[in-house]
Amino acid sequence: MSAAAAVSSTVRVDALTRRFDSFVAVDAISFEIRAGEIWGFLGPNGAGKSTTIRMLCGVLAPTSGSAEVLGYDVGRDPEDVKLRIGYMPQGSSLWDDLSVEEHLRFYCGMFDIYGPGEKRAVDRWMERLDLKKRRSQLAGTLSGGYRKRLALACTLLHDPKMIFLDEPTSGVDPLSRREFWDIIVGLAEEGTTVLVTTHYLDEAEHCNELALIYGGKIIARGTPENLKHAPGGGETIEIVSEHNVAILDAVESLPFVRSAGLYGSALHITVAHKEDAAQLKAAVSRLGISIASLEPVTPSLEDVFADLVRTP
Amino acid sequence: MPAAIAASAVTRRFGEIVAIERLSLEVEGGEIFAIVGPDGAGKTTLMRLICGALALDEGTLLVDGIDVRRQAWRVQAAIGYMPQRFSLYPDLSVMENLRFYGNIFGVPRLEFAKRAQELLNDFALAPFTRRLADELSGGMKQKLALACTLIHSPTTILLDEPTAGVDPVSRREFWRILYRISAGGTTIFVSTPYMDEAERAHRVAFITHGAILSLGSPADLKAHLAGEVVEITTQQRPKARRALRDEPSVRSIEIFGEALHALVPSAANAIPAIEARLRDAGVTDAVLRVIPPSLEDTFVARLSS
Known part of the structure; x- marks a missing residue:
């Protein structure tokens, strides 16, 4: 193992920037990811998530700034990075007419794993991800949850110390989603570093650290708890009423309301200061709507994100 | 008044595969009705059956009391269907796209002008009428697609995963618009992979393998959850999680921020067992309390029982 791999930060990003012509997709972002961390990367489509991931995987060269993954510079040594990481792209990376086992053997070939090593790796990950019983089943006939497991197994065969999962649970039923996260948490506990993107905010709760990217810039970072209790984060008021929408229409343009939206069957309104809560209460009671x-x-x-995106 | 959508023992097969199996449901006029389910559960097939784009093999399907089998053309005038990949013409402007859909549905000229203006204002698209669809952001494209779906003033709209792959903040705004449409009396039948969205609907049906697993208002579904949720707060989360993985009284265990959520059939029975497991594993700081379940908890309980 190289000296570089012994550092405790698996990823170090410094002023990383990527332009496409005049468009700045990723704008001088900096962060570190510690070994064994589950790092959640959140943000709207087009905010720069995929561009960042592609740079960190060594498939897209940065315009400026630098990024080190597992001790290798992504700009200078992209091939070293690619060999050592696992990447599970958005959407399907499977062939419908290849079986589970054929997929795993194919990916072993891509990572130069042959002979007894191949058998060991294939058996190990089939066992671990509960794919053994389905080894001869064609990928095209697997359920959504098992397709995701197979795609994950394909990214793990070469024992990467860092994996990138781009919306790994989209289109999967809730039970399979929980099982999939159980696997991810287990991998992290064994020391694998995980960078994951998701639009499911309940999944973001699984992460040790979150970063929100918006317009190519990271506008917030922290643990889920820190983000919810950030200074300056204001105060969130929950209103339960049969007439949510009428209340929302009436309060959202009030000057002290920072953001407001329907949350499940309730209404969540974020105000700038604790004192504004009383004002909000007064405003709602003036409406004469029963709550x-x-x-x-x-x-x-x-x-938190609705608030941040509106007042960056 | 007839139900907006009334499906009775509807079945549709594709060769050997039964995509929809004896499915029955009723959607009331003006309601926001969400169908939730994994990919391949039959959500899209169901929508296509309702709008008459696919023929049903068995059962009956009425929209506003009109039989889809007999008078598909009347049904098609009464509903707006927004498929997962709605076709906007990238090289037509916002207004031209609207006019195109207005023409398809035979919306009279004067009515079109009024309706288009209304929709453009409601969806905050008015400043962009001359912009090409291709040059709109993802969220704006989606709003334009919705406006095109509504141009002929349908009484019911069918939206097939309109927010799949969309970030939570944009989804929140999209639902805001749905509420506004619903307040105007339009019935909304919407499918979604996101459980937090389903929680915003008036009623929800969870479907798997072409059949309804459970149906009701979010509050009803949560009240009838066959189980409870125990929150476990501890500094030793990984250890606690490992200790509880094989506990038979725990159906699923999930990390939630700094706590764990355990779904259990009965909190009274499970709490002593959980406490014993944690003690044996050396987790001494755990604080347990019963918390209200989420809608997703109810479905996980149904799926795993």
Whole structure:
């Protein structure tokens, strides 16, 4: 193992920038990911997530700035990076008419794993991801949850110390989604570093650290708990009423309301200061609309992001 | 008044595969009805059956009391269907796309002008009428597609995963618009892979393998959850999680921020067992409490029982 791999940060990004002609897709972002961390990368489509991941995987050269993954510079040594990481792209990377086992053997070939090593790797990951019983089944006939497991197994055969998972659970039923996350958490506990993107904010709760990218810049970072209790994050009020939409229409343009939205069957309104909560209460009671309750709550990650994206 | 959509024992096969199996449901006028389910559950097939794009093999399907089998053309005038990949013409402007769909549905000229203006205002697209569809952002394209779906003032709209792959903040805004449409009396039948969105609907049906697993208002579904959720707060999360993985009284265990959520059939029975497991594993700081379940918890409970 090289000296570089012994550092505790698996990823170090410094002022990383990527332009496409005049468009700045990723704008001088900097961050570190520690070994064994599950690092959640969130943000709207087109915010720069995939561009960043492609640079970190060594498939897209940065315009400026630098990034080191597992001790290798992605600009200078992209091939070293590619050999040592696992990457599970968005959408399907499987062939419908190849079986589970054929997929795993194919990917072994891509990573130069042959002979007894191949058998060991294939057996190990089939066992671990519960694919053994389906070894001869064609990928095209697997359920969504098992397709994702197979795609993950294909990225793990060469024992990467760092994996990139780009929306790994889209289109999967909730039970399979939980099982998939159980596997990810297990890998991280064994020391694999995980960078994951998702639009499911309940999944973001699994992450040790989150970063929100917007317009090519990272506009917020922290643990899920830190983000919810960030100073300056304001106060979130939950209103339960039969007439959510009428209340929302009436309050969202009030000057002290920072963001407001329907949250499940309730209404979440974020105000700038604690004192504004009383003003909000007064404003709602002036509407003469009956409400079941109005009280401060811990904001959800969705509230936090709605607030950040509106007031960057 | 007839139901907006009334499906009774609807079946559709593709060769050997039964995509929809004896499915029955009723959607009331003005309601936001969400169908949730994994890929391949039959959500898209169901929508295509309702709008008459696919023929059903068995059962009956009425839209506003009109039989889809007998009078598909009348049904098609009454509904708007937004498929997963709605076709906007990239080299037509916002207004030209609207006019195209207006013409397809035979919307009279004067009515079109009024309706188009209304929709453009409601969806905040008015400043962009001359912009080519190709040059719109993802969120704006989606709003334009929705406007095209509504141009002939349908009484019911069918939206097939309109927010798949869309970030949470944009999804929140999209639902805001759905509520506004619904407040105007339009019935909305929408499929989604996101459980937090289903929680915003008036009623929800969860479908797997072409059949309904459960159906009701989010509050009803949560009230009838066959189980409870225990929150476990501890500094030793990984250790606690490992200790509880094989505990038979725990159906699923999930990390949620700094806590674990354990889905259990009965909290009264599970809490002592959980406490014993944690103690044996050397987790001494755990604080347990029963918390309200999410809609997703109810489906996981159904799927795993």
